[in-house]
Structure formats: C-alpha cells, structure tokens
Amino acid sequence: MRWLRSRRASAYEPLSEIASGGVGRVELVRRREGSFERLYARKRLHDAHRDDAEFRTMFFDEARIAGLVRHANVVSVLDVGEDDEGPYLVMEYVEGVPASAIVQHAIARRAEVPLQLALRIGIEAARGLHAAHELTAPSGEPLALVHRDVSPQNILVGFDGVTRVTDFGVAKAFGRTTRTATGVLKGKLGYMAPEQLRFEExxxxxxxxxxxxxxxxxxxxxxxxxxxxxxxxxxxxxHEPPPDLGEVRADAAPELVELVFSMLAKDPAHRPRTALEVSRVLDDVLADVVGSEGRLDVGEHLREAFAGELQRQRERSRAPARAALSRGPRAALTASVVAGVIAAAISVWASLTPDDEQRAETTPIVPAAAAPVAAPAPVPVIEAAPPAVHDSAQADVAEEAPAAPTTRSRRAARTPRRTASGAGSSKIPMWEWE
Known part of the structure; x- marks a missing residue:
C-alpha cells in the first residue's frame, strides 16, 4: 500500500486523546486549510505495535474494508497514511452518544427509551449494515462482508439525529488478508450469534x-x-429460547415483537434474510406509531437529554491544539470519562480494548459445553479506508434500579407467541448493563 506521509499527517492538529486501549489510541484532531476547518477522529497503533507486521496488516486490512463502505448510516473513513509516529486512519468525527448510553440514560431515570427512538436507531443501523453486507470489490465481486461485532457500543447516534454503524475491525470479508485463527473468537460474547460461538461459517x-x-x-x-x-x-x-419482547414492553406492536423474536432465532434459516427486510418491518411499525403519537425529533431529543455531554464534546473541540499527546498503552478510561467520549473513535477504542467478560478477541472458547453523511464528506480529503473499535468501559452502567412502571393495556390484543422453538421470556435481573 502506498502511504501518505508527513505532508498529510501534518495537516491534522492534535487536540486531545479521546480513548486508549491495549493495541491503539484515538485522538481528536483538527484540520485547517485557509478558512476551512473541520474536526476528525484519528486512530493510531501504540508505539509497541506500530512496527509489528501482523498488527500493521490487520490495521490496514480493517481500513481497506471499512473504507469501501460509503453510506449515511456508516461512520466514514476519510484518510489513511503513515508518518514518523506510524500508520494512522482518519475517521469522521461524530458528535453524539452510543446506543448503550441511551439505555443507561433511561435506566438512571427509571424510564423507557422512547419507542420511536429505538425504532429509528434500529432502522438506520439495519440500513447501514445492509450497505456493508451488499458491498462489492472494485471488480464487482461480492465481498460477503459480515460485521461480526454489532453491539450498542458500535452504534453511534449523533446529535444530528442520524444513527451510524462503526467498527469493522473484526469484520469477515472475502479477500481479507488476515484470517481469524481457528478456536479464537473476535467480538463481544454477549452479542454473538450461536453459529459464531460454535465456530461455524x-x-x-x-x-x-x-x-x-x-x-x-x-x-x-x-x-x-x-x-x-x-x-x-x-x-x-x-440454548435459551428467544425472549418475548411483549413481556417487558407494553407498547411494542405484535409485528415488532415477532420481528425481534425471529431475529433472535437460534437457526439462521429462521431469521430475516437481509437487514433491508428488518428495516422495512421497522419502518411500517414506526409509521403506525408516528400516526398515533406524532413524530419524535431524534436530534432534538438527544440534545436535550444529553445537554451536558454535548457541551463537553464541544468544549473539547474548541480546545487549543496540543503540540504532542502522551504516547503508549494506557489503562481503559473510567466510566465517567467514557461518558464524555463520543465520535467514531469511541467504537475504535472498544475493538482495541480486550473485555474480560464481553470481548473474546484472543480467548479460545469451547462451545460444546459452552455526524450525518448521505454522501462522502464534503471535504478536500483523500478517501481511503477506516478502522473499527469497541468499548468495554462504555458498557459499564448505572446501578440496579427498580423497573419503570408500565401499562399492559395492549397485552390483550396481542397475538399468541410461539413457544415450540423458544418463546419463553428470559428471566434476568432488570436494569443491569455490563
């Protein structure tokens, strides 16, 4: 691969470190060209890994794949290069919060995530995934891309109201240079499909x-x-039957309950065929909800709900450029710091940070018993490939709290749930988030 060296890297002024993990770090940078000014998230390998051939290959493999995905609901990678500090990726900087923070916010207030908000997140995340799944190589050959790490930490919801999927660091694709070793899982354990846990294709x-x-x-x-x-x-x-969403969400329409049930089927053949199908069902459900409630402005809702977070992010972006940022591996950010971290970079750190309970990036498992972009960003930057990341610390949430009161007025109108192949409700403590 041909690198863009110091000329390109020097165009980005480092402002602050956003996140740091076991393999790399992400920093907020600013680019100025005359009267033009824009913020980006720049990802780098730690000094200890930047000359390692395997890490470098994985870094740019990720960049090559993610850089091919151009969709409004996928975080964009805008530049790639190498300078005296090693290789780097420049990504779209997103002002917003991960889906995990939205759940945490509701938990802390003993409230439910607004139905329209959850539906819109699902619709746009599905559209972004469909774009990735349909990706083809420049030759036109399907890449058969599978994200393999879809989680609340890797779904960013911007204050502009747009949801974006990020972190393709462990994606599976035809033609990828690096391969996952047999007996090694990559991703977050709590979000893996059964076939992935069984090491099947x-x-x-x-x-x-x-x-x-x-x-x-x-x-x-x-x-x-x-x-x-x-x-x-x-x-x-x-082994546990898929849960019945209707047991815990009174305002969920039967079509929504059945969709989630089918998505969680143990057998892939019983799930929807494509993410586009998922988005269409959710679109229909959303239309009914909007018809009865009126439209919820997602961006306005988030700006009000996360006003303090928005202010912190904007204060960071106005900070004077720092001549140098401290280098090398650091401990994971605390939950309080993570609460102030939002950008494409957020997901980047997560994929780089091993999570003892959720990530299995290098852990063998024995399964037998076991900000909006409708088009490429309008900036004079060379388009290339991006990275991916996930955040274990972001998954740490509020203490257990009593469930919010809900009504069951619509339960009588529900269609009977399937039980033969797993319709039972999963009984686990409420309001817990790892």
Missing part, C-alpha cells in the same frame, strides 16, 4: 442476530445475555 444473518439483541435491550432497558457466571451468557445464547 457465518453470513449476514449473524449480524441480524446481534442487531436483534441491541433492539431488545433498547426496548427492554436491560442486558439480554449478560455474563453473570463465567460463560453463562454464551450458554444462554446457545
């Missing part, structure tokens, strides 16, 4: 299973497959 339907978990957690206000005892979450994914 996966396709786009594995991402739909993961998205189904995210939808359930947004609507139910709790972790679905929380790891409470060793690999208990893994066991439950493999």
């Amino acid at each position: 996966v396709d786009r339907r594995a991402d739909l299973f993961s998205l189904g978990i995210v939808l359930y957690e947004l609507l139910a206000g709790r972790r679905l497959y929380r790891n409470v005892d060793g690999h208990d979450g893994v066991r439950r994914i493999l």
Whole structure:
C-alpha cells in the first residue's frame, strides 16, 4: 500500500486523546486549510505495535474494508497514511452518544427509551449494515462482508439525529488478508450469534442476530445475555429460547415483537434474510406509531437529554491544539470519562480494548459445553479506508434500579407467541448493563 506521509499527517492538529486501549489510541484532531476547518477522529497503533507486521496488516486490512463502505448510516473513513509516529486512519468525527448510553440514560431515570427512538436507531443501523453486507470489490465481486461485532457500543447516534454503524475491525470479508485463527473468537460474547460461538461459517444473518439483541435491550432497558457466571451468557445464547419482547414492553406492536423474536432465532434459516427486510418491518411499525403519537425529533431529543455531554464534546473541540499527546498503552478510561467520549473513535477504542467478560478477541472458547453523511464528506480529503473499535468501559452502567412502571393495556390484543422453538421470556435481573 502506498502511504501518505508527513505532508498529510501534518495537516491534522492534535487536540486531545479521546480513548486508549491495549493495541491503539484515538485522538481528536483538527484540520485547517485557509478558512476551512473541520474536526476528525484519528486512530493510531501504540508505539509497541506500530512496527509489528501482523498488527500493521490487520490495521490496514480493517481500513481497506471499512473504507469501501460509503453510506449515511456508516461512520466514514476519510484518510489513511503513515508518518514518523506510524500508520494512522482518519475517521469522521461524530458528535453524539452510543446506543448503550441511551439505555443507561433511561435506566438512571427509571424510564423507557422512547419507542420511536429505538425504532429509528434500529432502522438506520439495519440500513447501514445492509450497505456493508451488499458491498462489492472494485471488480464487482461480492465481498460477503459480515460485521461480526454489532453491539450498542458500535452504534453511534449523533446529535444530528442520524444513527451510524462503526467498527469493522473484526469484520469477515472475502479477500481479507488476515484470517481469524481457528478456536479464537473476535467480538463481544454477549452479542454473538450461536453459529459464531460454535465456530461455524457465518453470513449476514449473524449480524441480524446481534442487531436483534441491541433492539431488545433498547426496548427492554436491560442486558439480554449478560455474563453473570463465567460463560453463562454464551450458554444462554446457545440454548435459551428467544425472549418475548411483549413481556417487558407494553407498547411494542405484535409485528415488532415477532420481528425481534425471529431475529433472535437460534437457526439462521429462521431469521430475516437481509437487514433491508428488518428495516422495512421497522419502518411500517414506526409509521403506525408516528400516526398515533406524532413524530419524535431524534436530534432534538438527544440534545436535550444529553445537554451536558454535548457541551463537553464541544468544549473539547474548541480546545487549543496540543503540540504532542502522551504516547503508549494506557489503562481503559473510567466510566465517567467514557461518558464524555463520543465520535467514531469511541467504537475504535472498544475493538482495541480486550473485555474480560464481553470481548473474546484472543480467548479460545469451547462451545460444546459452552455526524450525518448521505454522501462522502464534503471535504478536500483523500478517501481511503477506516478502522473499527469497541468499548468495554462504555458498557459499564448505572446501578440496579427498580423497573419503570408500565401499562399492559395492549397485552390483550396481542397475538399468541410461539413457544415450540423458544418463546419463553428470559428471566434476568432488570436494569443491569455490563
């Protein structure tokens, strides 16, 4: 690969470090060209890894794949290069919060995530995933891309109201240079599809299973497959019947309950075929809700709900440029700091940070018993490939609180739930988030 060296890197002024993990770090940078000024998130490998051939290959493999995805609901990678500090990726900087923070915010207030908000997040995340799944190589050959790490931390919801999928660092794609070693899982254990946990070949339907978990957690206000005892979450994914969303969300239409149920089917053949199908069902449900409630402005809702976070992010962006940022691996950010971290970079750190309970990036598992961009950003930057990241610390949430009161007035109108192949409700502590 041909690198853009110091000329390109010098165009970015480092402002502050956003996040740091075991493999790399992400920093907020600013680019100025005359009267033009814009913020970006720049990802780098730690000094200890920047000359390692395997890490470098993985870094740019990720960049090459993610750089091919151009969609309004996917975080854009805008530049790639190498300078005296090693290789780097420049990504779209997103003012907003991850989906996990939205659930946490509702938990802290003993409230439910607004139905329209959850539906819009699901719709746009599904559209972004569909764009990735349909990706083709420049030659026109399908890449059969599978994200493999869909989670609340890797779904960013901007203060502009747009949801974006990020972190393609562990994506599976035809033609990828690096390969996952046999017996090694990559991703977050609590969001993996059964076939992924069994080390079977996966396709786009594995991402739909993961998205189904995210939808359930947004609507139910709790972790679905929380790891409470060793690999208990893994066991439950493999063997526990899919939950009935209607048991925990009174305003969920039967069509929505059935969709989530099907997305969480153990057998991929019983799930929707594509993310586009998921988005269309959610679109229909949303239309009915808007017709009865009126339209919720997602951006306005988030700006009000996360006013303090928005202010912190903008204060960071106005900070004077720092001549140098401290280098090298650091401990994971605390939850309080993570609360102030939002950007494409947020997801970047997560994929780089091993999570003892949720990530299995290098952990063998024995399964037998076991900000909006409708088009490329309008900036004079060379388009290239991006990275991916996930955040374990972002998953740490509020203390357990009593469930918000809900009405069951619509339960009588519900269609009977399937029970033969797994319609039982998952009984786990409410309001817990790892």
